[in-house]
Amino acid sequence: MDDGLITPPAHEPTVAEPPSVDVVTDALRTVIDPELGSDVVTLGMIPSVEVAPDGAVTVGVKLTIGGCPMRAEIKRSIEDRISVHPGVASVKIDWGEMTPEERTAAMTTARWNARERAPETAIGERCRIVAVASGKGGVGKSSVTVNLAAGLAASGLAVGVLDADIWGFSVPRLLGVDQPLEAAEVDGRPRITPNRLPIGDGMIEVVSTGFLVEESTALMWRGLMLTKAVEQFLRDVAWGDLDYLLIDMPPGTGDVQMGLARLLPRTSLVVVTTPALAAQRVAQRAADMARRSFLPVVGVIENMSGFVCEHGEHHEVFGSGGGQALADAVGAPLLGSIPIEAALADGGDIGQPVILSSDGPAATALRAIVNRLRDEVVPMVPSTDGIDMAGCSARLLAAVETALSEADAQSAD
Numbered sequence: 463m464d465d466g467l468i469t470p471p472a473h474e475p476t477v478a479e480p481p482s483v484d485v486v487t488d489a490l491r492t493v494i495d496p497e498l499g500s501d502v503v504t505l506g507m508i509p510s511v512e513v514a515p516d517g518a519v520t521v522g523v524k525l526t527i528g529g530c531p532m533r534a535e536i537k538r539s540i541e542d543r544i545s546v547h548p549g550v551a552s553v554k555i556d557w558g559e560m561t562p563e564e565r566t567a568a569m570t571t572a573r574w575n576a577r578e579r580a581p582e583t584a585i586g587e588r589c590r591i592v593a594v595a596s597g598k599g600g601v602g603k604s605s606v607t608v609n610l611a612a613g614l615a616a617s618g619l620a621v622g623v624l625d626a627d628i629w630g631f632s633v634p635r636l637l638g639v640d641q642p643l644e645a646a647e648v649d650g651r652p653r654i655t656p657n658r659l660p661i662g663d664g665m666i667e668v669v670s671t672g673f674l675v676e677e678s679t680a681l682m683w684r685g686l687m688l689t690k691a692v693e694q695f696l697r698d699v700a701w702g703d704l705d706y707l708l709i710d711m712p713p714g715t716g717d718v719q720m721g722l723a724r725l726l727p728r729t730s731l732v733v734v735t736t737p738a739l740a741a742q743r744v745a746q747r748a749a750d751m752a753r754r755s756f757l758p759v760v761g762v763i764e765n766m767s768g769f770v771c772e773h774g775e776h777h778e779v780f781g782s783g784g785g786q787a788l789a790d791a792v793g794a795p796l797l798g799s800i801p802i803e804a805a806l807a808d809g810g811d812i813g814q815p816v817i818l819s820s821d822g823p824a825a826t827a828l829r830a831i832v833n834r835l836r837d838e839v840v841p842m843v844p845s846t847d848g849i850d851m852a853g854c855s856a857r858l859l860a861a862v863e864t865a866l867s868e869a870d871a872q873s874a875d
């Protein structure tokens with residue numbers, strides 16, 4: 463009787479060989495210290511790699527500073543990059559701290575690397591980049607992007623929004639901005655000035671092809687110069703000193719994703735899904751996109767997850783579990799679930815992100831996601847011009863930079 467199961471031949475190995483130390487080390491070369499912008503191997507942060515015959519991998523990691531807030535993120539990246547190898551049974555990290563001499567050497571390396579790398583984009587080194595993606599359109603990707611941006615800005619941060627959905631743009635409408643983009647000379651070359659929108663103590667800077675073409679004619683531009691628009695927005699916009707750049711990706715997986723991975727390999731992906739979507743199919747697409755473009759998926763957001771009626775009762779309209787299923791499939795946390803709420807759609811229609819004006823369940827869910835992104839999943843890299851200089855490596859790096867440039871200036875006199 464055929465029960466549909468395929469039994470592998472007995473001689474075929476069922477357990478993959480553990481990777482060599484070199485293979486693990488190469489995987490670690492793709493783990494970038496979010497503050498120093500170089501990989502952890504190059505920075506001398508990996509004193510040891512051991513692979514046991516049973517596939518247990520132990521990695522020694524020396525942090526620049528023991529209590530570094532980036533520690534959780536570095537741990538997650540290391541585990542992600544190593545555990546994808548089929549022969550790896552477990553990943554253990556032995557934490558250590560650099561000596562002052564090692565730290566100075568790491569800073570010098572980071573500084574040298576930063577100088578060597580030609581500035582690919584106009585986005586500052588410190589800026590955290592989060593691309594919001596989805597398997598298909600209509601799941602609320604743009605609404606989520608502008609609300610996260612507004613929430614981050616409301617907490618006093620400088621947030622860029624790049625609308626990379628070049629033919630299906632909706633960010634200008636959702637943020638209530640419609641001035642055409644202007645260009646100005648900056649440092650001797652023409653740059654696009656982003657539209658600026660002050661929010662509380664913070665600020666949103668936004669660019670979109672919607673500021674260049676009419677919504678009604680946008681589709682006619684398909685295949686023409688607009689394909690270069692995203693590249694231009696990354697290279698030629700006079701962005702300020704951003705804390706975050708949020709990118710509203712076009713739906714699906716295409717050229718824009720690949721271009722982004724090439725231009726901004728430090729981008730983290732957040733995937734938006736609805737509970738209704740056949741989780742397997744969409745999960746597969748998102749995971750494929752991440753694999754092919756080497757961009758890490760750092761979280762999943764479920765949108766339109768049920769409806770909270772005025773009695774506070776939760777009704778599942780589009781099914782349930784899609785967000786968690788996708789999160790499990792891509793190995794990233796479910797950052798939150800946003801219910802269906804008229805206020806969210808209405809806010810979009812009047813260009814007022816609901817997160818700024820409501821205490822309803824959707825705005826509350828969005829605020830919790832903003833906090834989780836900023837404090838845990840993609841932590842902000844502290845600005846170096848503050849007075850509080852104690853803490854993590856970026857500030858140390860800044861201190862080194864300042865000292866060296868002062869020395870440079872003195873020797874030039």
Ligand SMILES: Nc1ncnc2c1ncn2[C@@H]1O[C@H](COP(=O)(O)OP(=O)(O)O)[C@@H](O)[C@H]1O
Nearest residue numbers: 599600601602603604605766801802803806807
């Ligand atoms: N949680 C929600 N509750 C109510 N309406 C929503 C919600 N999320 C999105 N919408 C609405 O659904 C539509 C599609 O959302 P949009 O953000 O444009 O999706 P996408 O960018 O994925 O195509 C918009 O009309 C938007 O107002």
Ligand SMILES: [Mg+2]
Nearest residue numbers: 603604627632
């Ligand atoms: Mg959209």
